[in-house]
Amino acid sequence: MKITAKYIAILFALSIFSIGFFYILNLSNRRAVEASTLELAVSEGKTIEKVLGKAAVGLLEKGEIHLVNFMDEIFANDQVVYVAIKRSGLLLHAASKYEGYLPLENEFQAVKTFTSPLGEIIEVAAAIKDHSGQDFSAHIGYFFSAIGEIRNAAKNNFLLLTAIQAAIVLIIIIFLSSFNQQMLRKEIEIQKQKEEKNKFQEISLITAGINHEIRNPLNSLYLSYQMLEPLLDHANQEAVFHSNSLKREIKRIQQIIERFSTLSQAISVRREEIDLQQFFVDMQPVLAGMAMRPEIISRHEPEMKITTDRSLLTQIIANVVNNAAEAGASRIDIVVAAQKDKTVFSIKDNGPGISKEHVKYIFDPFVTFKARGSGIGLALTKKMVLQLGGRIEVESAEGRGAEFRIYL
Amino acid sequence: MNRKKIFFSFFLLLTSISLLAQTPSFHYFDHKKLTDIQGQVQSIGYEEVYGKKSEFLMLSILSDDQRLFRVEVCPQWFFATDIAVGMKIRIHGSLLQTSDDTLYLIAQEISIKGESITLRDSKGFPLWSRRGQPGGHGNRKGPGGRGKR
Numbered sequence: 001m002k003i004t005a006k007y008i009a010i011l012f013a014l015s016i017f018s019i020g021f022f023y024i025l026n027l028s029n030r031r032a033v034e035a036s037t038l039e040l041a042v043s044e045g046k047t048i049e050k051v052l053g054k055a056a057v058g059l060l061e062k063g064e065i066h067l068v069n070f071m072d073e074i075f076a077n078d079q080v081v082y083v084a085i086k087r088s089g090l091l092l093h094a095a096s097k098y099e100g101y102l103p104l105e106n107e108f109q110a111v112k113t114f115t116s117p118l119g120e121i122i123e124v125a126a127a128i129k130d131h132s133g134q135d136f137s138a139h140i141g142y143f144f145s146a147i148g149e150i151r152n153a154a155k156n157n158f159l160l161l162t163a164i165q166a167a168i169v170l171i172i173i174i175f176l177s178s179f180n181q182q183m184l185r186k187e188i189e190i191q192k193q194k195e196e197k198n199k200f201q202e203i204s205l206i207t208a209g210i211n212h213e214i215r216n217p218l219n220s221l222y223l224s225y226q227m228l229e230p231l232l233d234h235a236n237q238e239a240v241f242h243s244n245s246l247k248r249e250i251k252r253i254q255q256i257i258e259r260f261s262t263l264s265q266a267i268s269v270r271r272e273e274i275d276l277q278q279f280f281v282d283m284q285p286v287l288a289g290m291a292m293r294p295e296i297i298s299r300h301e302p303e304m305k306i307t308t309d310r311s312l313l314t315q316i317i318a319n320v321v322n323n324a325a326e327a328g329a330s331r332i333d334i335v336v337a338a339q340k341d342k343t344v345f346s347i348k349d350n351g352p353g354i355s356k357e358h359v360k361y362i363f364d365p366f367v368t369f370k371a372r373g374s375g376i377g378l379a380l381t382k383k384m385v386l387q388l389g390g391r392i393e394v395e396s397a398e399g400r401g402a403e404f405r406i407y408l
Numbered sequence: 409m410n411r412k413k414i415f416f417s418f419f420l421l422l423t424s425i426s427l428l429a430q431t432p433s434f435h436y437f438d439h440k441k442l443t444d445i446q447g448q449v450q451s452i453g454y455e456e457v458y459g460k461k462s463e464f465l466m467l468s469i470l471s472d473d474q475r476l477f478r479v480e481v482c483p484q485w486f487f488a489t490d491i492a493v494g495m496k497i498r499i500h501g502s503l504l505q506t507s508d509d510t511l512y513l514i515a516q517e518i519s520i521k522g523e524s525i526t527l528r529d530s531k532g533f534p535l536w537s538r539r540g541q542p543g544g545h546g547n548r549k550g551p552g553g554r555g556k557r
Binding site (some may be wrong): 093098099102104117385 | 435
């Protein structure tokens with residue numbers, strides 16, 4: 001988990017860095033576009049200033065009125081915000097499209113820019129001298145709507161680009177994070193399976209040893225019993241009782257050894273397509289043969305089919321149902337449903353349930369919470385489910401029954 | 409004493425009326441000549457100060473130092489605050505030099521009864537004008553102002 005936290009921290013830092021990097025990149029790009037458009041406008045202004053200066057000198061030779069009319073003609077242009085003519089520093093003529101708005105920033109420079117609510121205004125001033133040597137200056141304040149549009153486009157592109165890049169970075173980070181989580185989950189799952197396999201291997205070895213050590217003396221014992229049995233006085237009831245008891249216990253030990261062997265032996269799988277309708281019909285005699293006879297109700301979608309090992313599936317369901325019946329359930333509901341690419345068998349009972357502490361050991365071999373259990377049934381069930389490539393889980397609370405879910 | 413007061417008030421009224429009639433032929437908001445005045449409203453009027461554009465609210469103000477100002481406020485539709493003769497008022501604006509030495513002020517910000525109303529930005533751009541459209545409302549060319557020859 002420490003690795004995950006570190007990994008997420010790295011991803012987070014990486015995402016912040018990437019978004020920051022793209023933000024700065026886009027911002028500098030935006031600033032460059034803005035600066036170059038303004039530069040373009042200023043260079044245009046310089047050209048205008050030269051043309052204006054030359055035109056104004058010519059017009060002044062004809063008299064001031066010609067210059068004023070010329071400026072009024074310029075003022076008629078949509079882009080022009082104001083015009084002004086100064087004579088020896090004093091205002092001679094002015095016109096503004098906005099009531100009284102005449103910033104006249106430009107006293108010394110030929111071209112000057114300043115911001116206004118209209119956008120960036122460019123003020124051009126041309127210094128003129130008439131034939132008598134009097135100083136005039138003509139001022140035009142104008143703006144290029146195209147500059148505003150380019151600037152707005154640059155701003156919008158900047159925001160859009162940054163948002164898209166941030167979204168892409170976040171998607172990549174989320175994907176990587178999710179992928180990492182999945183890998184981690186898989187790793188844990190593999191580790192768990194490995195541990196269980198090891199546990200089963202150990203148990204198999206022990207069980208195989210016990211089998212070997214007990215099976216032979218037990219066979220001798222049973223042989224001796226079979227030899228003694230005909231010599232028994234059948235009129236002696238006490239002798240008959242003890243003889244039967246001996247036979248029963250020998251059989252029971254044999255059965256236990258047989259089950260131990262099953263647990264330790266490898267399970268072979270033979271898959272086939274099974275029609276569930278027919279499967280549950282075939283299971284009736286198996287379930288009916290149980291010592292306890294709970295009410296069993298099975299439900300599934302019509303014509304539902306599953307490809308698996310028929311024999312193992314029968315044993316799995318029989319084991320779980322038997323476990324519930326032995327625990328004291330009077331009703332067991334088996335519901336089969338398709339879930340994504342799996343078929344889920346839900347086996348729910350109304351038994352006494354399993355306590356929270358016991359639930360985690362319920363599938364461990366030789367662990368039983370029943371008076372006469374061997375602790376093999378559910379362990380074997382789990383082994384068979386795993387062999388089929390599935391998984392089994394249980395949900396239960398004390399006094400509220402239990403639900404086993406088998407995913408195949 | 410009462411006669412003096414009546415005479416003075418009458419004199420002020422006449423001066424105010426005559427001042428309202430004196431609008432410089434061309435004037436502009438000079439952001440380098442800003443000043444503050446505080447005084448009392450002497451008269452309220454409406455006038456076409458920028459050609460055929462909306463009528464402007466014009467005030468004559470007697471400042472606390474007993475100087476009479478003619479104040480150009482804004483188009484009357486833009487001014488939604490109640491104002492009445494006798495009210496105390498504070499004005500921040502650009503002071504113009506007129507040929508007849510009238511004290512003419514183009515208001516940038518007005519404070520009445522603790523309420524402050526901004527009319528123009530720092531460079532004198534009128535806040536009632538639609539942004540980004542030369543000419544704003546009114547005709548395309550706009551009257552602007554016509555200078556003195």
